[in-house]
Amino acid sequence: MTNVVPALARVESHDLIEVGFTVNGTPAQPRVAARVTLSDVLRDQLGLTGTHVGCEHGVCGMCTVLLDGAAVRACLVFAVQLQGSEITTVEALGRPDQLHPLQEAFSRHHGLQCGFCTPGFLMSAFDLLSHRPDVTRAELPNELSGVLCRCTGYRNIIDAVDDVACAYREGLPGPGNCNSGRSLVGRNAAGPVSTPQDPVGNQETDADGGGLHTIDAIRLPTSEPTVTITVDRQIGATMDGVARVFSDVQLMARCLPGAQLTDDLGGGRYAGRATIGLGPVKLSFRGVAQIVDQQRDRITILAQGRDAGGSGAQAQFSLAAEPSAEGARLTADAQMFLTGRIAGFGRSLAGDVSRRMFADFAAAIEQAARGEEPVAAEPPSAARLLTAALASRMSAWWAAARSRIARRGAGVQNSDDR
Amino acid sequence: MKAAAFAYCRPATVEDTVAELQREEAKVIAGGQSLVPVLAMRLARPRTLVDINSVAGLGRLDLDDDALRIGATVRQRCVELDARAGVVPLLRLALPSVGHRELRSRGTVCGSLAHDDPAAELPSVLACLGGSVEITGPTGFRRVTADQFFLAAMTTATQPHELVTAAFFPIARRGEGFGFGEFARRHGDFALAGVCVKVSMAQAIVATIACFGVADGPVVRDVSGLLESMLTDGPDTTEDTVRDGISAVAGDLAYDIVDTDGDVHASREYRRTLLSVLLSREIARAYHDAVRSMREVS
Numbered sequence: 001m002t003n004v005v006p007a008l009a010r011v012e013s014h015d016l017i018e019v020g021f022t023v024n025g026t027p028a029q030p031r032v033a034a035r036v037t038l039s040d041v042l043r044d045q046l047g048l049t050g051t052h053v054g055c056e057h058g059v060c061g062m063c064t065v066l067l068d069g070a071a072v073r074a075c076l077v078f079a080v081q082l083q084g085s086e087i088t089t090v091e092a093l094g095r096p097d098q099l100h101p102l103q104e105a106f107s108r109h110h111g112l113q114c115g116f117c118t119p120g121f122l123m124s125a126f127d128l129l130s131h132r133p134d135v136t137r138a139e140l141p142n143e144l145s146g147v148l149c150r151c152t153g154y155r156n157i158i159d160a161v162d163d164v165a166c167a168y169r170e171g172l173p174g175p176g177n178c179n180s181g182r183s184l185v186g187r188n189a190a191g192p193v194s195t196p197q198d199p200v201g202n203q204e205t206d207a208d209g210g211g212l213h214t215i216d217a218i219r220l221p222t223s224e225p226t227v228t229i230t231v232d233r234q235i236g237a238t239m240d241g242v243a244r245v246f247s248d249v250q251l252m253a254r255c256l257p258g259a260q261l262t263d264d265l266g267g268g269r270y271a272g273r274a275t276i277g278l279g280p281v282k283l284s285f286r287g288v289a290q291i292v293d294q295q296r297d298r299i300t301i302l303a304q305g306r307d308a309g310g311s312g313a314q315a316q317f318s319l320a321a322e323p324s325a326e327g328a329r330l331t332a333d334a335q336m337f338l339t340g341r342i343a344g345f346g347r348s349l350a351g352d353v354s355r356r357m358f359a360d361f362a363a364a365i366e367q368a369a370r371g372e373e374p375v376a377a378e379p380p381s382a383a384r385l386l387t388a389a390l391a392s393r394m395s396a397w398w399a400a401a402r403s404r405i406a407r408r409g410a411g412v413q414n415s416d417d418r
Numbered sequence: 419m420k421a422a423a424f425a426y427c428r429p430a431t432v433e434d435t436v437a438e439l440q441r442e443e444a445k446v447i448a449g450g451q452s453l454v455p456v457l458a459m460r461l462a463r464p465r466t467l468v469d470i471n472s473v474a475g476l477g478r479l480d481l482d483d484d485a486l487r488i489g490a491t492v493r494q495r496c497v498e499l500d501a502r503a504g505v506v507p508l509l510r511l512a513l514p515s516v517g518h519r520e521l522r523s524r525g526t527v528c529g530s531l532a533h534d535d536p537a538a539e540l541p542s543v544l545a546c547l548g549g550s551v552e553i554t555g556p557t558g559f560r561r562v563t564a565d566q567f568f569l570a571a572m573t574t575a576t577q578p579h580e581l582v583t584a585a586f587f588p589i590a591r592r593g594e595g596f597g598f599g600e601f602a603r604r605h606g607d608f609a610l611a612g613v614c615v616k617v618s619m620a621q622a623i624v625a626t627i628a629c630f631g632v633a634d635g636p637v638v639r640d641v642s643g644l645l646e647s648m649l650t651d652g653p654d655t656t657e658d659t660v661r662d663g664i665s666a667v668a669g670d671l672a673y674d675i676v677d678t679d680g681d682v683h684a685s686r687e688y689r690r691t692l693l694s695v696l697l698s699r700e701i702a703r704a705y706h707d708a709v710r711s712m713r714e715v716s
């Protein structure tokens with residue numbers, strides 16, 4: 001509430017102004033026209049889509065964030081007004097593996113149904129309890145009246161906030177996911193960057209994924225990855241063979257199912273596309289890959305792409321090889337951040353498919369390292385991917401079923417048995 | 419919706435601000451909590467927004483012998499939380515009802531006065547206390563009392579090329595008591611009817627009410643005679659007696675004050691009913707508070 005912003009000379013309505021502020025502990029310098037609100041910058045430029053926008057004129061409270069420690073409506077503040085300010089969004093509150101007490105309480109008390117209002121309530125409640133840890137239950141309806149909910153009828157929300165208020169009279173724990181030092185890109189920043197002609201980045205990209213070429217450095221979101229995959233595989237190839245694959249980007253691309261390099265952008269950056277088909281779902285990603293580390297025995301690649309239908313993916317792949325008795329041991333790690341339709345698959349199916357693809361990738365690298373042409377160079381085999389994903393689920397199920405049968409057979413009575 | 423495009427500047431001094439305001443269709447923004455919705459709905463399309471948040475000195479809260487001086491960029495929530503503002507109890511009573519907490523974090527006291535929404539609380543607080551506003555323009559500044567400042571709905575004595583630089587809320591004296599009440603559909607929404615009351619028992623009995631949400635601006639009335647006629651036991655009259663006594667005549671008073679047609683939220687008659695309830699409740703409360711203040715000090 002007390003930050004004093006420095007003066008600024010007149011800027012015309014079509015000018016873009018660089019504004020420097022801190023979001024969730026990380027500095028950001030968006031370039032904005034004067035009329036752009038904080039909520040739009042958070043969502044469209046920084047990809048922090050946890051801040052929701054309902055009414056866009058200050059009535060609903062969906063867009064509540066903390067500005068210099070106090071809750072405000074992000075749709076009622078112009079980003080240009082925030083030079084030097086500190087902004088905290090719902091993304092900062094907790095991590096998937098360690099939720100903030102407020103988030104846990106909302107979950108426990110069923111304080112959300114559709115979830116649209118939840119970021120607003122969480123931030124409003126955070127502000128309330130951090131300023132007034134002594135707030136009574138009777139005061140909560142008035143104190144939380146700045147956010148609307150059309151689903152829950154509010155009772156469970158009040159229960160959740162009251163629960164946390166009672167548990168933390170000595171002070172509410174701060175945001176658990178404010179990580180300064182990590183670059184700040186949220187979940188849908190895979191999209192084309194905004195331009196003066198298209199300040200909100202709405203335009204469709206051209207056939208080659210145009211806007212993406214202008215990305216000069218790929219930055220991964222600070223949020224938890226949607227999918228994390230680790231593959232560990234003994235391969236019958238020499239370290240020299242592996243080094244040859246790691247040094248040949250074209251060859252590596254041919255190892256990746258459905259992938260194709262379309263352009264060498266220089267500086268270790270490549271444009272390309274990747275196609276995935278999954279039943280009725282057809283995704284065709286265009287994007288950029290950037291090699292950030294390339295050695296004889298390891299390589300790290302960042303990739304960022306977007307499908308015309310609005311699905312986005314960002315990923316970091318790391319491959320490392322070390323000599324072993326059988327030739328080499330290949331360790332591969334991937335962290336993938338998915339948005340849009342693809343994320344709508346649900347974590348587990350997207351994870352299964354990605355895992356399978358990644359295992360194929362590792363197998364293809366093994367072939368390439370042995371000097372064979374990798375099989376994954378074929379067009380993407382959607383059916384194969386899907387069956388593989390299902391097959392691995394089936395086999396897991398079958399294994400579980402077998403063990404149940406075995407236990408029954410042994411006459412073990414177990415409450416798990418149904 | 420998104421605001422239409424506008425040019426923007428953030429001057430460092432009042433002089434530069436006034437200079438910028440000489441341009442055509444320039445509008446001051448401080449907290450923006452009334453202005454941004456208007457821009458978002460494109461009910462206004464100023465060519466330039468002159469942001470006063472960098473102007474040195476406007477963020478000050480000062481106390482002199484007579485009044486609490488609130489600078490143009492002081493946030494409502496800062497006043498709510500600042501102990502110094504305790505010298506103006508009516509302000510402290512009213513602030514929690516000004517919008518929602520999230521709006522008060524950003525919204526300013528002076529902005530609310532300058533915007534002068536007929537249903538807003540703060541213009542009536544200022545009017546009830548007989549406070550004043552400092553307006554600065556090309557030729558310097560002038561001080562305008564509340565009764566000269568609020569002219570009609572969303573219309574004040576501030577000219578387009580001027581800005582409100584401060585507001586002065588008189589400090590409560592011994593023997594003064596206050597009441598504040600409003601009815602809104604939801605806490606924090608604009609009130610359907612509301613009232614501020616100041617009662618002084620120090621010498622002669624003086625009672626002033628300022629009503630909001632019921633006409634095109636604060637409606638100020640002197641109700642000293644009414645209150646005095648209720649004090650059958652002098653200063654020993656109970657709050658309940660005063661409330662019951664006033665409630666018998668509050669309907670007529672409200673009938674006279676409410677000067678707005680009904681709207682989708684409430685009919686004229688309903689607003690009268692609400693106001694009459696508020697009047698009896700809050701005048702009695704202010705009276706009780708004034709008696710307490712008299713006794714406390716002596």
Ligand code: FES
Pocket residue numbers: 052053054055056057058059060061062063064073074075076
């Ligand atoms: S989107 Fe900001 S209050 Fe509704």
Ligand code: FES
Pocket residue numbers: 111112113114115116117118148149150151152
């Ligand atoms: S949970 Fe759906 S709006 Fe609140």
